[in-house]
Amino acid sequence: MKSIVVLVISLVLMCNDISAQKIPTQTVGNIDTRSAIQIIEAAAKELNYPLKQFDPAGKVLITDWIEWTSIAVTNHGKLKFEAKNNEVIISMIDREYASSEGWSATLTNLSKKNIKKYLGTMADKISEIAGNTDLCQNAMYHSELIKMFKPLVIVDGIEWKFIKGVKDFSHEKMKTPNYFMELSITNTTDQAINFKTQKSLQYRDPGKKNSGSAVQYVVFSLDEIFSGVYQAELQPNETRKVYVYSLLRYLELLQDDCIPLFKLGFNVNNHKAELINYNVTVPFENQL
Secondary structure (H helix, E strand, O other), X not given: OXXXXXXXXXXXXXXXXXXXXXXXXXXXXXXXXXXXXXXXXHHHHHOOOOEEEEEOOOOEEEEOOEEEEEXXXXXXXXXXXXXXXXXXXXXXXXXXXXXXXXXXXXXXXXXXXXXXXXXXXXXXXXXXXXXXXXXXXXXHHOOOOOOOOOOEEEEOOEEEEEEEEEEEEOOOOOOOOEEEEEEEEEEOOOOOXXXXXXXXXXXXXXXXXXXXXXXXXXXXXXXXXXXXXXXXXXXXXXXXXXXXXXXXXXXXHOEOXXXXXXXXXXXXXXXXXXXXXXXXXXXEEOOO
């Protein structure tokens, strides 16, 4: 009889524990929603949590399975991040434990120790990155989820500076108004550089996945528009103007006037290199 009473009490306690179960969450404040995804991505990368799902519209990120052992039982779950109202809400979802029958939904709450270990550590890392200008900028510039336009890029000793971009640019040698960008190149090394670029620029059709370099046009010139010059010897610290035009003859390839991939091949002392930039929105003017 006594054993039956103990069993009943145990079942009641277990049922109460199950009914009280809730998804553990932690909120990180003062995180600019505009850069939150890149910050979360950088934090996850630093803590070795692989990201599995990304909802750009909802600004939601979900990790792959995170595994741990509790009292000789293997558990796993996923971290979910929601960015909104300048906050990041972290939660542990899809928690399961391993049994002889496979993975089953966990019926108990996540321990305070593991809340601190997984949610708390991520919250601290997100706050650390968001609160440091250099770390935050680095997170944005190196994001794989949201490719960023960089107004200044250095490749193989050549500094490329995007100076301005113009919509509806027209010229007597152009059949129709089009897009136009002005850049500069500077030799940042202490030796002369033999510079040569391909005559055409490549970009990807945003409507087609894995479309690669969809279209090419003769769009590049040094020193002045339509100069026909695309190679030069650059002395140390020498700067030359670069012009790119007839960039997108088919305007339907544009989305909100944003060029999703800007890719230009060139040679430095006969060594092949590439200038790659993302999300170049026209018009723009670089104030640097």
